[in-house]
Every structure is written in C-alpha cells, then in structure tokens.
Amino acid sequence: MSSYNAVKIMVDVQNLxxxxxxxxxxxxxxxxxxxxxxxxxxxxxxxxxTTIIRVLTCQxxxxxxxxxxxxxxxxxxxxxxxxxxLANIGYVPQLETLNLYFDFKPxxxxxxxxxxxxxNKKEAKEIARSLFTILDIPEDTWDKSLKKxxxxxxxxxxxxxxxxxxxxxxxLDEPTTGVDASKRYDILSYLKKLNRxxxxxxxxxxxxxxxxxICDKVAILREGKLLEFEVxxxxxxxxxxxxxxxxxxxxxxNNDKINIIKKFVSVQKIIRVGxxxxxxxxxxxxxxxxxxxxxxxxxxxxxxSMSRDVATxxxxxQLRIQEEEEKEKILM
Amino acid sequence: MMKFVGKIREKIINTNFKGNLENLKESLxxxxxxxxxxxxxxxxxxMNLIIALALPPIIIVLFGSMSNIKYDPVPIPCIVxxxxxxxxxNPNNYTETKIDDFAILYVDAVNKSKDLDLIAVYNSSExxxxxxxxxxxxxxxxxxxxxxxxxDFSEMLSSRLPGIIECIPxxxxxxxxxxxxxxxxxxxxxxxxxxxxxxxxxxxxxxxYSIPSNYNFKFNYNITLMLSFVIFGISTVLTILVVVQEKxxxxxxxxxxxxxxxxxxxxxxxxxxxxxxxILLITSCLSQGLYLRGSIFDLFIALFMVGxxxxxxxxxxxxxxxxxxxxxxLFFAFYIIxxxxxxxxxxxxxxxxxxxxxxxxxxxxxxxxxxxxxxxKAKSVFGFDFFSLLCISAFFVILSFIAFLKRRYxx
Numbered sequence: 001m002s003s004y005n006a007v008k009i010m011v012d013v014q015n016l017x018x019x020x021x022x023x024x025x026x027x028x029x030x031x032x033x034x035x036x037x038x039x040x041x042x043x044x045x046x047x048x049x050t051t052i053i054r055v056l057t058c059q060x061x062x063x064x065x066x067x068x069x070x071x072x073x074x075x076x077x078x079x080x081x082x083x084x085x086l087a088n089i090g091y092v093p094q095l096e097t098l099n100l101y102f103d104f105k106p107x108x109x110x111x112x113x114x115x116x117x118x119x120n121k122k123e124a125k126e127i128a129r130s131l132f133t134i135l136d137i138p139e140d141t142w143d144k145s146l147k148k149x150x151x152x153x154x155x156x157x158x159x160x161x162x163x164x165x166x167x168x169x170x171x172l173d174e175p176t177t178g179v180d181a182s183k184r185y186d187i188l189s190y191l192k193k194l195n196r197x198x199x200x201x202x203x204x205x206x207x208x209x210x211x212x213x214i215c216d217k218v219a220i221l222r223e224g225k226l227l228e229f230e231v232x233x234x235x236x237x238x239x240x241x242x243x244x245x246x247x248x249x250x251x252x253x254n255n256d257k258i259n260i261i262k263k264f265v266s267v268q269k270i271i272r273v274g275x276x277x278x279x280x281x282x283x284x285x286x287x288x289x290x291x292x293x294x295x296x297x298x299x300x301x302x303x304x305s306m307s308r309d310v311a312t313x314x315x316x317x318q319l320r321i322q323e324e325e326e327k328e329k330i331l332m
Numbered sequence: 333m334m335k336f337v338g339k340i341r342e343k344i345i346n347t348n349f350k351g352n353l354e355n356l357k358e359s360l361x362x363x364x365x366x367x368x369x370x371x372x373x374x375x376x377x378x379m380n381l382i383i384a385l386a387l388p389p390i391i392i393v394l395f396g397s398m399s400n401i402k403y404d405p406v407p408i409p410c411i412v413x414x415x416x417x418x419x420x421x422n423p424n425n426y427t428e429t430k431i432d433d434f435a436i437l438y439v440d441a442v443n444k445s446k447d448l449d450l451i452a453v454y455n456s457s458e459x460x461x462x463x464x465x466x467x468x469x470x471x472x473x474x475x476x477x478x479x480x481x482x483x484d485f486s487e488m489l490s491s492r493l494p495g496i497i498e499c500i501p502x503x504x505x506x507x508x509x510x511x512x513x514x515x516x517x518x519x520x521x522x523x524x525x526x527x528x529x530x531x532x533x534x535x536x537x538x539x540x541y542s543i544p545s546n547y548n549f550k551f552n553y554n555i556t557l558m559l560s561f562v563i564f565g566i567s568t569v570l571t572i573l574v575v576v577q578e579k580x581x582x583x584x585x586x587x588x589x590x591x592x593x594x595x596x597x598x599x600x601x602x603x604x605x606x607x608x609x610x611i612l613l614i615t616s617c618l619s620q621g622l623y624l625r626g627s628i629f630d631l632f633i634a635l636f637m638v639g640x641x642x643x644x645x646x647x648x649x650x651x652x653x654x655x656x657x658x659x660x661x662l663f664f665a666f667y668i669i670x671x672x673x674x675x676x677x678x679x680x681x682x683x684x685x686x687x688x689x690x691x692x693x694x695x696x697x698x699x700x701x702x703x704x705x706x707x708x709k710a711k712s713v714f715g716f717d718f719f720s721l722l723c724i725s726a727f728f729v730i731l732s733f734i735a736f737l738k739r740r741y742x743x
Contacts, residue, residue, distance in 0.1 A: 054742075057586055059586075059742070059743075083588040083590075086586055086587055086588050087587075087588045089586075091583065091586045091743060093582070093583060093743040097579050097580075098579050098580060098582050098583050098743050099580060099583045099743075100580065101580055113583075113584075113587065116584060116587035116588060116589040117587060117588065118588075165587075173743070
C-alpha cells in the first residue's frame with residue numbers, strides 16, 4: 001500500500017491552455033505531481049503561476065481552458081466534480097484577510113471553516129490542536145482574538161486552516177510574502193515539517209526563490225510557458241561544470257570589461273551581481289579557471305577578490321530567464 | 333503701548349517677506365497637487381462619484397415633478413346609504429317615509445361635488461344589510477366616507493325643517509378626517525343651493541376607526557408610519573455591508589460551500605434578527621400605549637414583511653457594491669427615493685400617474701397603510717399591501733442571488 005502511495009499521481013496536467021477572450025495566458029503546460037511532493041511554482045509576475053493554480057482549484061470556468069487536468073483523479077472540467085475536488089484540497093491565500101475572520105478567535109475560525117467540510121466541532125478542534133502544535137502557535141493565543149496575534153502567528157493560523165480538513169493537496173500563495181526575513185525560513189521549515197508529518201502534497205506559488213530549498217520539484221514559468229519542471233538540484237547540475245561558479249569582485253566593473261570576459265572561450269554564462277561582483281560559469285571549470293584569471297590580468301582587468309561556490313537555485317532561475325529573453329531577442 | 337508698537341515694527345522689519353512668499357508658493361503648490369490627488373482617488377471609484385454627483389439633482393427633479401403638478405384634491409370615494417323611504421323600526425314610534433324626492437336630489441348633489449367620488453348608492457328599504465356592506469367597503473379602504481340619509485329626510489325638508497345628514501368618515505388617519513367632513517359639507521352646500529332649501533343644515537359625523545380618547549392620540553396616529561420607517565431602515569442598514577465587507581467569502585468558496593448556501597445563511601440569520609427586532613418593537617409600542625385593534629400576529633407578520641423587504645434590498649445593495657462606500661451611497665440613494673415616494677410628502681394618489689406606478693413598486697408605500705389597517709381597523713394582514721411587499725421582496729431576493737452568483741471573487 002505504501003509503495004502505491006509513493007507513486008500515486010495527485011495532480012496531472014496535460015496540454016493545459018488558458019485564454020480569456022483573445023488573450024492567451026497559459027501555453028500548452030504539462031506536468032504531473034506525486035503524492036507528498038512539494039512543488040514550487042516560480043516565475044516573474046504575469047508568468048501564469050496563479051492561473052494554473054486557479055484551474056486546479058476550480059476557479060476558472062471550463063470555457064476558458066482546454067487540456068486534460070486531473071486533481072485527485074477528478075477533472076475540474078466537470079462542475080459536478082468541484083465539491084469533491086474542493087473537499088480534497090486546501091488553500092492558503094497570500095493575504096490573511098482573505099482567509100481569516102479577524103474578529104473571531106483562532107478556534108472559532110477553525111469551527112467556521114471545518115464545518116464547511118462537514119466536520120464536527122470536536123473533531124475540528126482536535127486536528128486544530130495538533131496543527132497549532134506543529135506550527136508552534138502558542139496555546140494561550142488559541143482562544144484569544146486574532147487581532148492580538150502577530151503577523152507570523154496569523155500566517156501560521158492561516159496555514160493550519162488550509163489543512164484543517166486533512167486535504168491531500170495544499171496550495172499556498174506566497175506563504176513568505178509580508179513576513180520578515182528571519183521568519184521566512186521558519187515558515188518554510190514549518191511547511192516542510194507539515195509535509196513530512198502529514199504527507200500532504202503542496203504547491204507553493206512564490207517569488208521567493210529561497211523556497212526552492214524545501215521543494216522536491218520546481219516549475220519555472222515565463223509568459224505562460226512552462227520552462228522547467230524538475231528537481232532543483234538536477235537543474236543546478238545541468239549548468240556548465242555542474243553549477244560550479246567563480247565569483248569575482250572587479251574594480252571599476254563595466255560592460256566593456258564584461259564583454260572582454262565573455263570572449264574567453266570556456267566562459268558560458270556571466271551574471272552581474274551588484275556594482276562590482278560578477279559570477280562566471282564555464283566549461284572544464286578546474287582547468288579553465290587559472291587560464292581565465294591569466295586572461296583577465298593580461299587584459300588589464302583588476303580582480304580585487306575571488307571565491308568559488310556552487311550555484312544556487314536563484315542563479316539557475318536568473319540564467320534560465322535570461323536565456324529565454326535572449327532567445328526571444330534573436331527571434332525578434 | 334509705545335513699547336508694544338515698537339516691538340511689532342521691529343518684527344515687521346525683521347520679517348523675511350521674500351522667504352515667506354516662497355514658502356507660501358510651495359505650500360500652495362503642494363496643496364494643489366494634493367487636491368489633484370484627491371480627485372484622482374475619487375475617479376478610481378466611479379460608481380461612488382456618479383451617485384454623489386447625480387443623486388442630489390435626481391432627488392430635486394423627482395421632488396419637483398411631484399410638487400409642480402397642479403394640486404387638484406383627489407375626489408374622496410364615498411357611498412350614500414339612504415334610509416329616507418324606509419320604515420323606521422321603533423317599537424314606540426313606527427314611522428314610515430312616504431317620499432324620497434330629496435334623497436334623490438341629494439345624491440345628485442353628491443355627484444356634482446368635485447370633492448366626492450360616489451361609488452354606490454344603497455337603499456336600506458331594498459336591502460336590510462346595506463350598512464354592513466358599506467362598512468366592509470370602508471374597512472377595505474375602497475371608500476373613505478359613508479354618507480347616511482336619515483329616515484324622514486324628504487319629509488322634514490318638505491316641511492321646511494332643517495335637514496340632517498349623517499356621515500361615517502374613515503378616521504384612522506387624523507390628517508384626513510377634516511378633508512372628509514369638508515367634502516360632505518360641500519355636497520350639502522350644493523344641495524341647498526340647487527334646491528333653495530333652508531340653509532340650516534346639520535352634519536352629524538360619527539368617526540370610525542379613530543383612536544379612543546383614553547389612548548395617547550398623537551402617539552397612536554403617528555406610530556404606524558414610524559414603525560414601517562424604523563423597521564425598514566434598520567433592517568436595510570444592518571444588511572448593506574454583509575457581503576461587501578466579508579473578505580473571507582473568497583476563501584469559503586474554495587471549500588465545498590456553495591454560493592447559494594452562503595447567501596441563504598445570511599438571509600436566515602437576518603430573518604432571525606428581524607424577528608427579534610419586530611418582537612422588541614411591538615413590545616415597546618404596547619408599553620407606550622399602542623391602541624391595537626387587530627391581532628398581534630397580524631402586526632408581527634406585517635412588520636416582518638416590511639423588514640424583510642429591507643433585508644432583501646440591503647443584501648442586494650451589498651452584493652452589487654464593490655466597496656463599503658459604494659454600498660453606503662447606494663443605500664442612501666435607495667432610501668431617499670423610497671422615502672420621497674412613500675406618500676408622506678405628497679399623497680401617492682396626487683402624484684402623476686407614472687410616478688404612482690413607480691411609488692407602488694416601493695416598500696414604504698405599502699408599509700404604512702398595511703400597519704395602519706391592522707392597528708386601527710383590525711384588518712387582516714393578508715391584503716393588497718402584503719402581497720405587494722411579498723412581490724417587491726421576492727424581486728430583490730432574486731436580484732441579490734443573481735448579483736451574488738455573478739460577483740467576482742479571487743484569492
């Protein structure tokens with residue numbers, strides 16, 4: 001049974017196209033998600049992340065989309081399936097105001113939402129207690145007004161509400177937005193903790209590229225097209241020299257100097273980070289690096305400092321989007 | 333004094349006028365930019381702006397079109413019951429009228445009077461139950477006055493004795509009692525003049541459905557209007573924000589909960605609240621000395637119906653509004669039009685016909701007559717006004733469901 005669960009497809013999207021009138025939003029997107037996976041949906045604004053999630057959560061009418069889509073073996077194309085799909089999924093919106101009744105206590109909110117899934121008060125309270133405990137929501141706040149809670153606590157109550165009916169799939173819209181930097185990692189680790197303990201499949205729509213740290217797979221979208229749907233480490237390894245990167249701090253860095261470096265034969269990708277920092281990816285990293293340094297010195301490029309590292313998902317994302325933009329420029 | 337003047341002079345000399353002028357210029361510039369920003373903000377909520385700009389002239393035009401019409405008093409519907417040729421059954425004094433010539437002439441005078449609209453003439457010699465029939469017409473508001481020609485009317489006038497006309501005016505609304513009596517007096521004047529009769533004529537009035545003297549007169553005459561305004565206003569105000577301000581509805585729609593269920597739950601909740609409001613209103617009215625001829629049940633149903641119309645309009649406003657401000661503005665627009673056309677300023681029957689049709693589509697035009705009928709005449713609640721209110725509320729309930737089902741929610 002457990003081996004069956006491990007391969008059970010929770011979400012299957014094949015050739016999804018979404019259009020509103022003449023405006024095509026999603027172009028032929030296909031992917032499938034197994035039970036227990038955390039999927040990160042990445043892309044700049046307007047990439048189509050939210051639109052795909054809206055199709056999966058029955059928010060877009062069938063007349064606006066085509067393709068074969070299944071959520072928990074049910075297609076949102078049929079209206080009669082909507083109740084069953086919605087009973088099987090949870091949703092945590094970006095804004096807590098859309099998810100929580102601020103005038104109610106957390107436990108009252110639990111009762112309000114749980115009752116919509118046909119759960120009785122006792123059962124809902126029990127699940128809420130276990131979720132609140134996993135999410136470290138202080139017990140003395142459970143029966144106090146939500147208004148008195150901090151932003152982070154509200155966010156966690158919101159996450160708990162999304163899971164109150166033990167859904168198989170949880171959709172989270174920008175879970176780390178509006179949370180201060182120190183708490184972002186906490187939120188992500190709570191999600192991972194929930195995923196491990198409940199084996200819930202999760203979709204995280206986010207601009208926060210650090211979220212890839214907890215994702216089993218990432219989807220990179222650009223202008224409605226799915227560029228990648230893969231394990232993040234695999235994507236990094238697909239970079240030249242398996243993602244090894246050299247980082248230079250160069251005095252008086254400018255476009256001329258960057259163009260000179262680009263001309264070095266092994267150099268594959270260059271990313272400018274801030275005013276003086278440059279990250280370079282190249283083939284045959286170990287062999288090419290001393291040669292590159294020599295080349296730069298010969299060309300009069302003064303290196304203030306240098307370090308080597310492995311590229312992060314953030315770098316991969318930037319390079320992938322950059323690559324796509326360059327392709328588009330050539331086509332134009 | 334000189335010291336003070338000196339100080340001021342010194343201050344003026346030391347004042348940097350050029351610098352101050354620059355500051356003033358900058359301040360004015362900022363002010364203008366901020367005014368521009370305010371206009372930009374106003375433009376973002378177009379509906380609100382349209383209501384704010386268009387409503388005041390609409391109200392004035394509406395009020396003007398109601399008031400500018402040449403006010404010809406609407407003839408008062410009446411029935412004449414004649415006992416003139418009847419045998420007066422009195423065990424001590426059996427009298428029988430031999431003639432009824434003057435009764436016919438009086439009916440002619442009633443017909444001639446512009447103040448009266450003769451609906452029927454009943455002769456008690458032909459039907460013993462004519463007074464009962466006439467009273468039923470009075471209670472149903474088909475007529476406003478029963479004019480009774482007494483026994484021996486023609487014989488007394490033939491003998492040059494002073495005539496007597498009896499009348500039973502509908503007196504549930506004290507504002508109309510005098511109008512009713514004046515109209516009957518007008519018919520008597522025409523009758524005297526046409527027939528060169530003795531000008532000594534007696535008009536005996538017996539008020540029907542008036543408030544007994546041992547009850548608070550002012551309170552009881554005004555409370556019926558007050559009740560319908562209060563219950564309608566409160567129930568509408570209570571519901572105008574129930575949809576527009578509840579943001580988590582968007583999230584509730586991502587549960588198996590259906591839109592229809594969400595709206596029905598709102599209706600059910602506010603119907604329960606309304607029931608409590610109505611009970612409290614009736615209790616407080618009774619404690620203040622309400623003279624209630626009809627049943628408390630009928631009054632409860634009537635007030636509930638007026639309130640429910642308010643609930644349905646309130647929820648409709650909430651379902652169509654994008655913002656709280658828009659809901660408030662729409663409520664004001666609805667309420668002011670409903671109040672203006674309710675008949676409290678100008679009787680509905682005196683309005684132009686097209687406005688009458690519109691007025692009868694509004695709830696408060698039915699609330700006061702329905703409640704007054706129950707309170708003063710013991711009428712049943714289930715009449716024209718009740719069914720009109722039922723239709724109005726059904727209309728707004730349907731509209732509110734359509735608006736809510738089409739309302740855009742996104743999370």
